[in-house]
Amino acid sequence: MLFEGVVEFVAGLSYGQVLAYFWPFFLLDMTRYLFLDVVVIIMYIPRRVFAKAKYSNARKRLYKERPLVSVIVPGKNEGKHIPRLASSLNHQTYKNIELIVVDDGSDDNTAEICRELERDGKIHCFIRNEVRGGKASAANTALKYSHGKYIVHVDADSHLALDAVETILLPFYMDSNIGAVGGDVRVANAEETIATRLQAIEYLKAISTGRTVSSELNILRIIAGAHGAFRRDVLDRLYGWDVGPGLDGDITLKIRKLGFRVVHEPMAICYTNVPITFRRLAKQRFRWDRSMVRFRVRKHRDVLLPSARFSFANFMATAENIFFNIILDIKWWIYFIQMVMFHPEQLEYIFIINYVLYFMANILEFIVACALLRQSLRPKDYFLALFLPLIPIYTGLFLRIVRSYAYIMEFLHGASYMDKWNPWKVSRVAKREKL
């Protein structure tokens, strides 16, 4: 009965009506996230295959120079994750690595665990800050005591694929203008809960595919804190990271402002643990989304304005981000109000058709991600496809509500300055200085 009604409703629509009823999908989301992704990835895959010689050449140059690489891991109460991370570094194909861990005022047994690993030679330098200073200060402490030509920033609750360090360094040996390389981040604990499975699919779409596309379009705006490589001289010019939250997006833009390219390397894989409950996930995204407003709209709005140092690529990287994430977030509420006010009797059909459209789009995006990542996917990753029917609800409802709430709170209250993610003393100064 319902199915027949939907079919009848669709069959009765003209092209104009289709656009009028489903404009968010056809005019915006399909164009930006499906069409553009498919086109760019279809072009990228053969280019990557043909660039094998270039990669091989870069690898030879890397091993000839054999620079010291500092893997820095700042964190609080992350001791339980460090042994696995240290072990994954010990088994890297690239061997000239030093591991620097900074404990940002942990109140658990992190210090004991790390001191033992330091004694065993698995951590090369462990610094414990008795007083918590926030992630940026911990990362800067690690940077201070690192000696490597390249700095790889890794989150403590992550571990690296065996060739991750080698692979993430290759772009530096292919283009001397690259200042930073983002590594791919996959979900380590995907099998734990429905929430982690949905995040695993989201990461494949948004990070593996999304950032590869952004990188190809030269509008990559973030190098994930979980896995990113930086040239040391570039970080030294910037004196490291600024106060967070959102410090990874902030430093990426600062590197772009210096005139360096930032790229994503989808074959340099890091596995990270994601929140296992929707409640914790909501808290994490609340923080991430607020930082978008704080850094894109406030701190770095200069890239949108004409100036002597204006860069079109930087303008696009920020403008695209602000437009599609912040401004278009409003579109859903407009669309929702439009449908409720003007088509209340077809609301049921419109919801079902939207769901089907986004479901199919997600299937296509999943196929694109699988095509891109091919050999790096594990058999169990393909089984994530079984959860694709839940993705439209997850991204279309859950994440959207969290995002809208975060934007409102940040615009109206500057909520990110109250975030416990930073110690109060730092948040207070950040707010006073309007950072």
Place this chain on the structure above:
Amino acid sequence: MRKPYYIKTNDDQVAPANVESIALDRVGSLAIEDVSYWLVDMRIWQEGWQTVCELRRNLSPKVYLRPIIYLMESMDMPTEIHKAADGHVNTMSVDSAIIEDWVSRVEHINHWINHLSKVDSAQDSNIAFKVLRIITSRNIELKPITTIRRSSGYVYPVLEPLFAKRDTGVMETLSFLESQHLLTPAFVSKAHYCSHCGSAFLNFKESCTHCSSDDLTLDELVHHFKCAYTAEMSEFKQGDQLQCPKCERQLRHIGVDYDKPSMVYHCNQCSHTFQDPKIVTECYNCGRSVEPENQEVRVIQSYTVSAIGLNAAEYGLEALFTNLLDAELHLYSSNAFRDFFNVEAARINRYKVTSSSLAMIQFRDLDQLYIKLGSRAQEVFAELSTIFKTVLRQSDVITARNESIFFVIMTETKKEHAYRAVERLREGVTALFKNNLDFTPELVVGVEEINEQLDLEKTLEAFLENNAI
């Protein structure tokens, strides 16, 4: 009336007015009731110290126990030598009154010496006994002092002249007297000693965890809140001010715009950075470097004489109960006892025919007995030894932990029979004291069947712990 004697070791020395001189080799010839104290000339303290040592190392109690008063011009001598004397008089102010004053001040020591039996003819060759008598005669708490002139780092000044060799003899002697409950210890301090040579002179050094160098620099980290820049203090220093190298802001108030989250060591040899330096101790004496946890830690104690010690100092170590019991039954050393125990346990386990028992016996308030009995303690202990001999058999193996704790391996004796034996012992002891005194020391006993599963040390410790006073 006792009088002081000036010990003359060479012809150049002149005794103060009204003080009689005597050559060092003639001190033993003086009548016991004549001498008040030895006046030793310490104006050349090295020579005087030789004299003090010879007096104290003399075997006759009427010589070595006698008070020694220094005649000195200044304090120009090591503290432990200065404090080894019973008193001091200054050459500038010495007169008859001062000399006489000291006679009365040391009279209590002389009084104790004089009431010892056979003091005229006695020869105390046992160093532990001499130590016990020195402490008892002075009625002092024997306190250690720190010194740089002994590798042990601590000395007991009063005992210094008794020991010819500068080794750990003093400590070992005191430890022995403590183990026999003759001295009561009190905690003073703890000290680390080189595990190789026993020297207390150890240099505790922080060293690099990579190259072991101790060429380290300690830096304070500074965290600027505004820009999250974190680096060593030296990077922020601009003359007297602190300025952030990243944002060029001046740092004004710690806790408001910056803080110091930690300290970091930097090795100037290998450039390694770390927070948890390796601590090593280097011995000044033998030069060996060892981790502190591998060095020996000793408890430094002061000592007072116990009730048993008072009795022993007066009547001799032979009067101790263990000595009497040893003569009657032959007490085995702890090591020999442990060997017997292991053999017996293995034998029983091998043949599984008979059983043997371990009896544990503790006298409580035995020191009260010494106090009450005084010189008669020896007689009572002789009777007590007879009771032990009657109850125990030739084949039983006995050891004494100290004066009041005894362990017995009762071979071929079932647990209930062993109980009966120790009960007989208790009855005998009770009867003995009931007939002679209005006081009976409490006897605590325990019996265990010997088998391979019985851990000797744990069993004995558990017995002592359960019956601790």
